[in-house]
Amino acid sequence: MKITYYGQNSLFIEVAGKTIMVDPFISGNENLKGIITAEDIKVDYILLTHAHQDHVLDVETIAKNNEETVIVSNAEIASYYGEKGFKAHGMNHGGSWEFDFGKVKYVIAHHSSTFPDGASGGLPGGFVMQAGGKTVYIAGDTSLTMDMKLIPMFFTLDLAILPIGDNYTMGPDEAVVAAEFVECDKILGCHYDTFGLIEIDHSKALETFKAKNKELLLLDLGASIEV
Secondary structure: EEEOOOOOOOEEEEOEEEEEOOOOOOOOOOHHOOOOOOHHOOOOOOEEOOOOHHHOHHHHHHHHHHOOOEEEEEEEHHHHHHOOOOOOEEEOOOOEOOOOOEEEEEOOOOOOEEEEOOOOOHHHHHHHEEEEEEEEOOOOOOOHHHHHHHHHHHHOOOOEEEOOOOOOOHHHHHHHHHHHHOOOOEEEEEEOOOOOHOOOOOHHHHHHHOOOOOOOOOOOOOOEEEE
16 A cells, blocks of 8 residues: 655555545645646545545546545535535445455544535544455544544554544644554654645654654655555
């Protein structure tokens, strides 16, 4: 499994011969200029954790350019895009589905979720993806929650992707506890540095995780890791 980071919670995943975009916020991220555009993205699936603009801004552009793309999210978000004529697969907390690239479970996240036009985005969530022999937890925007302790009861994670920018989500101090709750030692940080309110001290964040014997990865935009 190859994961490329495009800032905020935007992730491009290549696995089992399929491509997946998570929470596409490309055109609105000034830091991505010269790296990628929404028009460049070719995917089979779009996974959405919730409906905020910095997670759904480029969904329609990408879906229009990829007619067979399936949008995967909670029931409300799937219905929202389904009514616009896009292919969508709705899920809800606790539910799993076997896609052609692997299995996806929709799990609890504590946050809010409203579309930019005011429509309800239902309840936010995260995903646990089992694909290509690996298991990855994509937390989405969330606070630290005891529900995270349920994840290692059912999954052994190879990577946890956690928000660390604070203000709207967990900061590093809570994210490292989340890593302990989900029993994962390798963490990819997300949802930080896009704008002033979520800028972090990289050295301090790295040290916070190192002190708990966890590896925090802070990727440059457009950089990739193999899981």
